[in-house]
Amino acid sequence: MAEKVVKCFHQGPNVVRALDGVDLRVDPGEFIAIMGASGSGKSTLLHAAAGLTHIDGGHIRVDGQDLGAMKDAALTRFRRRHIGLVFQAFNLIPTLSAEDNIRLPAMGTDGLEARLEGLLDRLGIKERRAHRPDALSGGEQQRVAIARALVTEPDILLADEPTGSLDSVTGQSLCQLLRELCDEQSRTIVVVTHEPAVAMWADRVVVLRDGVDIARFATDGGHDPQALTRDYQKALAAERPAA
Template identity: 50%
Template sequence: MNRDAIRLDRVVRTFGTGDTAVTALHELSLAFAAGTFTAVMGPSGSGKSTLLQCAAGLDRPTSGSVLLGGTELTGLTENRLTRLRRDRIGFVFQAFNLLPTLTAEQNVALPLRLAGRRPSRAAVHDALARVGLTDRARHRPSELSGGQQQRVAIARALITRPDVLFGDEPTGALDSATSRDVLRMLRGMADDEGQTIVMVTHDPVAAAHADRVVFLADGRLDGALDAPSAEAVAARMTRMAATPC
């Protein structure tokens, strides 16, 4: 049985105070098994991005606990949390966020350099090899396609061999064919390397690459689908959209 890579227990996240307070997550309990690929879906405003940010240690819950493996994140100091995110968590966004003046290999090495560590050529080469871009190591972002840029961004997130790779709409800026290529690559990382992946998406086709889809509605868990098909995910999202709040 897979252990949990990430576990959220009764997590509440409230923004603001008093009459203007908005609760984005309502006592949410959810676990992501190590070595699995999970998609997170739900209507706009359902709490998907807040869930991702709390799970990744980018935001602190108002109450409840978040565990990365056996490490409780919510009690860590800001310095310890920063080190944990740097060493054990990878994050990929819809925007590639590559530095235009740096080559692919320099962009991949950047997190280690910012941490005061000298990246080895072998580690950078390995990260690029994992995303199939060793032949583009010396190219700058302007010389790469959108899909290649996102692969560099994924390699940059993988350079520290993180426990969990989080993606916030990582294929949202890509065309459908390129999106499928990136998703197949992520699927292969889970299958072949045991990489734990948690991805927020609005696209049923993207979600169908995951082992499981969890659905959020109004900051609460609203069910899950195992071994999802794009058609089943789309039908579930349609039902959720038709259900009155």
């Protein structure tokens, strides 16, 4: 997915290398969790992977396509067809109801209403469908944002801390949904999280530090958040490899 990706931000007189040569391979149908401290580049990596941000070096490849080589219109079409993104800040449209927010990226497609009903049901937001985002709780907005990302049935779902506003029961049921999308529909899932209880649902964990992928390890199949926490702490404590 990402090959030696570099992304710089200018902050006043300073240049921050938010991504400093990240390599991340994600196989089709795989479920990956990206972990790392705040500011380590996780959100920047997801936005880059979704083709939403210009990168300063390297390549983003999705389904064999180099996103950097595509023209804007083609990229927009490709993104709409293949990639679902759940933003950390949800980015819902304030003037639209929950259900219209969810419909938006899939307007005019076959079976939309049935998919909408299924997602409202599955995410437990049926009773909230007619409300605008400002009348919804943070957790409800998050679930609307997830439904909006899934309504196009993307091959790859990128989700930035998708359980950050959810209580632990709702969070675990979302993880279960992601796991099923992966196991039953062969969708590729990339989730940013710092919760071991979320990351343990993934097949593999990739750890970022200062814009570099410093470690990766397999989970044990979703049963032991403590073991995962130990692996994660070990990765963070490891010496920075010599440049």
